[in-house]
Amino acid sequence: MTQMTFARAINSGLRKSLENxxxxxxxxxxxxxxxxxxxxxxxLQKDFGxxxxxxxPLAESAIMGTxxxxxxxxxxxxxxxxxxxFIYPAFDQIVSQVAKIHYRxxxxxxxxxxxxxxxGGGIGSPExxxxxxxxxxxxxSGLRVVSPSTPQDAHTMIQQAIALDDPVLYFEPKRRxxxxxxxxxxxxxxxxxxxxKARVVIEGTDVTLVAYGPLVKTAKDAALAAADEGVSIxxxxxxxxxxxxxxxxxxxxxxxxxxxxxxxxGQSGGLGAEVAASITERCFYHLEAAPVRVxxxxxxxxxxxxxxxxxxxxxxxLDGVDRALGRPNSxxxxxx
Amino acid sequence: xxxxxxxxxxxxxxxxxxxxxHHHGAGGSMVQLITPGGERVSHPQYDAWVREVTDEQLAxxxxxxxxxxxxxxxxxxxxxxxxxxxxxxMLGQEASQIGSARxxxxxxxxxxxYRENGVAYCRGVDLADILTVWRGNxxxxxxxxxxxxxxxxxxxxxxxxxATGYAMGxxxxxxxxxxxxxxxxxxxxxxxxxxAMVFAASxxxxxxxxxxxNHWAISEPVRLQxxxxxxxxxxxFGIPSVQVDGNDVLAVMAATREAIERxxxxxxxxxIEAVTYRMGPHTTADDPTRYRDANELEDWAAKDPxxxxxxxxxxxxxxxxxxxxxxxxxxxxxxxxxxxxxxxxPDPEPMDIFKNVYSTPNSWLDRQEDHYSRxxxxxGDPAGANSEEGAR
Ligand SMILES: Cc1ncc(C[n+]2csc(CCOP(=O)(O)OP(=O)(O)O)c2C)c(N)n1
Numbered sequence: 001m002t003q004m005t006f007a008r009a010i011n012s013g014l015r016k017s018l019e020n021x022x023x024x025x026x027x028x029x030x031x032x033x034x035x036x037x038x039x040x041x042x043x044l045q046k047d048f049g050x051x052x053x054x055x056x057p058l059a060e061s062a063i064m065g066t067x068x069x070x071x072x073x074x075x076x077x078x079x080x081x082x083x084x085x086f087i088y089p090a091f092d093q094i095v096s097q098v099a100k101i102h103y104r105x106x107x108x109x110x111x112x113x114x115x116x117x118x119x120g121g122g123i124g125s126p127e128x129x130x131x132x133x134x135x136x137x138x139x140x141s142g143l144r145v146v147s148p149s150t151p152q153d154a155h156t157m158i159q160q161a162i163a164l165d166d167p168v169l170y171f172e173p174k175r176r177x178x179x180x181x182x183x184x185x186x187x188x189x190x191x192x193x194x195x196x197k198a199r200v201v202i203e204g205t206d207v208t209l210v211a212y213g214p215l216v217k218t219a220k221d222a223a224l225a226a227a228d229e230g231v232s233i234x235x236x237x238x239x240x241x242x243x244x245x246x247x248x249x250x251x252x253x254x255x256x257x258x259x260x261x262x263x264x265x266g267q268s269g270g271l272g273a274e275v276a277a278s279i280t281e282r283c284f285y286h287l288e289a290a291p292v293r294v295x296x297x298x299x300x301x302x303x304x305x306x307x308x309x310x311x312x313x314x315x316x317x318l319d320g321v322d323r324a325l326g327r328p329n330s331x332x333x334x335x336x
Numbered sequence: 337x338x339x340x341x342x343x344x345x346x347x348x349x350x351x352x353x354x355x356x357x358h359h360h361g362a363g364g365s366m367v368q369l370i371t372p373g374g375e376r377v378s379h380p381q382y383d384a385w386v387r388e389v390t391d392e393q394l395a396x397x398x399x400x401x402x403x404x405x406x407x408x409x410x411x412x413x414x415x416x417x418x419x420x421x422x423x424x425x426m427l428g429q430e431a432s433q434i435g436s437a438r439x440x441x442x443x444x445x446x447x448x449x450y451r452e453n454g455v456a457y458c459r460g461v462d463l464a465d466i467l468t469v470w471r472g473n474x475x476x477x478x479x480x481x482x483x484x485x486x487x488x489x490x491x492x493x494x495x496x497x498x499a500t501g502y503a504m505g506x507x508x509x510x511x512x513x514x515x516x517x518x519x520x521x522x523x524x525x526x527x528x529x530x531x532a533m534v535f536a537a538s539x540x541x542x543x544x545x546x547x548x549x550n551h552w553a554i555s556e557p558v559r560l561q562x563x564x565x566x567x568x569x570x571x572x573f574g575i576p577s578v579q580v581d582g583n584d585v586l587a588v589m590a591a592t593r594e595a596i597e598r599x600x601x602x603x604x605x606x607x608i609e610a611v612t613y614r615m616g617p618h619t620t621a622d623d624p625t626r627y628r629d630a631n632e633l634e635d636w637a638a639k640d641p642x643x644x645x646x647x648x649x650x651x652x653x654x655x656x657x658x659x660x661x662x663x664x665x666x667x668x669x670x671x672x673x674x675x676x677x678x679x680x681x682p683d684p685e686p687m688d689i690f691k692n693v694y695s696t697p698n699s700w701l702d703r704q705e706d707h708y709s710r711x712x713x714x715x716g717d718p719a720g721a722n723s724e725e726g727a728r
């Protein structure tokens with residue numbers, strides 16, 4: 001076990017993947033000599049060479065589209081998109097090509113591409129640097145979408161994503177890059193918890209609170225605060241956003257009877273809607289109240305001085321928990 | 337001078353800018369080795385690339401062109417008879433497709449658009465497999481790795497990036513094969529094609545950009561896409577380019593061979609603009625009379641790529657009755673085989689739609705698949721559930 005930051009844990013996972021499989025290639029803007037703007041790829045080009053860790057021209061569609069060609073040729077490209085807001089020029093290649101080529105070719109061509117996306121807010125950045133675009137990708141079949149929340153998961157899940165024969169969008173909560181945690185680098189990715197599985201982070205009996213990526217820590221803090229008030233919250237880290245591990249969620253909701261889901265992305269058409277609908281379908285007779293969403297607003301990501309109003313914080317989450325419990329809350333007295 | 341004769345955008349009426357004067361760039365004249373009248377003309381630079389093409393090979397190129405035109409006619413007929421949903425004719429582009437495709441080695445890899453069915457024929461794609469997609473039986477008709485040709489791309493220009501990435505892989509592998517990508521004049525306006533050229537030039541990847549300037553992107557004339565000769569754009573990326581008469585099979589072959597040799601030996605990418613003409617509609621669903629002038633078609637009919645090589649064979653005394661009979665028999669046989677393959681193609685099974693979305697199990701999809709198969713089973717006869725009227 002070693003203490004390391006979230007960013008370092010990904011770096012170490014990337015290093016192991018590069019060592020284990022000569023077909024793994026890293027591509028992106030500034031990932032070579034600089035080591036990426038967040039230093040996640042620090043030192044990798046020095047150790048593996050310019051052909052394994054490729055500094056590309058500034059063209060997101062091309063980064064993704066050439067990764068497709070490399071995958072055709074048997075490589076396993078790991079693409080870094082510098083910031084969430086810059087993934088859109090690559091959107092067409094991701095949803096029309098990466099996601100569909102296996103289907104299109106009736107299984108003949110595999111697309112084992114991992115797309116690393118630093119995402120989410122809370123770091124006081126300008127426009128286009130704090131977005132949560134995950135729902136665009138969870139809506140696209142052929143893709144898998146994951147988001148780790150701890151250094152250990154960051155380390156193992158990146159290796160699992162790279163080893164998988166399907167394309168994976170790997171969303172890295174950038175405001176957690178500097179958080180430290182214990183990482184056991186000796187765990188074989190195949191022996192670790194599968195990235196498709198959700199994890200019960202804190203057990204509880206009154207409410208199921210679902211979060212992923214940057215908000216897992218906030219959700220944990222909320223559960224600890226609620227415990228002081230005598231409310232027992234079960235916190236679940238989704239880890240996989242597509243597909244969602246509904247089995248774990250169902251088991252929890254059958255026990256608690258109440259569901260709150262939180263994410264930074266805007267509410268409408270977000271992942272929370274999918275979780276709420278699916279859990280309602282599966283656990284209708286176990287639910288004591290309608291599922292509650294605590295999310296970002298349906299606005300463009302706001303300027304940094306007020307971003308904390310947009311981001312679900314501990315208190316907004318607890319207000320949502322109160323709603324699920326039918327306790328007095330900010331919406332008490334409102335119909336519907 | 338040939339540029340003037342063929343003039344980008346032809347003499348199409350109704351474009352946004354009909355002053356054709358801007359469209360003749362500074363990049364030199366178009367390479368031509370056979371005149372529209374079938375006369376072999378010499379070219380100081382490009383003759384060398386086709387010097388060893390024997391009479392027999394010339395006849396075989398002619399045969400290929402006749403055969404793919406027949407594939408086109410037969411597929412169009414199949415569409416009209418309701419056997420295919422759609423077909424994108426290559427009529428008029430036979431020299432571009434044959435001249436380039438017959439310059440490739442088996443281990444070179446092709447990334448094309450939807451119109452390169454003549455190229456697919458050259459790669460050895462099974463005839464019926466060319467039609468699978470157009471019949472709607474599957475999203476692809478072949479395994480790319482058995483013929484080293486990716487399945488046709490519909491998103492305009494996307495495949496140029498795939499070819500460039502594949503070429504980067506070739507470089508990494510230290511191999512001497514080459515990737516070639518086909519696209520239209522309209523595609524050159526897309527960001528992907530331009531980004532592909534940036535990457536190919538920056539990494540000096542072994543990729544050939546083969547643009548078939550067939551003058552039209554559905555209803556839009558080439559002059560709406562480019563204010564200069566398309567070939568001249570490549571210079572801005574640092575990529576050598578050539579404009580070649582796309583209705584001249586030898587000129588296309590010479591230019592493609594040069595580009596491929598350059599790529600094979602570490603010389604990086606080349607851009608080829610093959611100036612040709614789409615004689616038919618964009619697809620069988622298109623009506624070109626709404627946007628293009630009948631005179632334009634006549635002008636281009638006089639430059640027909642097959643008539644041209646036939647003229648050359650005739651001048652050389654090679655156009656014998658035996659040759660004509662052999663070519664006709666081959667075209668007939670190909671058409672027969674393709675038609676039979678099309679009509680006898682088994683219909684896909686309903687549950688096939690769930691296959692190959694992922695290469696590993698996916699709990700969301702597995703559940704939907706399970707639920708739908710239960711739904712189908714509830715009818716007893718799965719075919720009944722497939723009908724639009726329903727079986728209830
Ligand atoms: C990204 C994209 N936009 C629009 C279309 C619709 N579309 C299909 S073919 C075509 C014209 C393409 O023209 P060109 O690149 O010159 O190729 P050609 O059809 O002439 O061979 C268009 C607009 C598409 N397939 N993809």
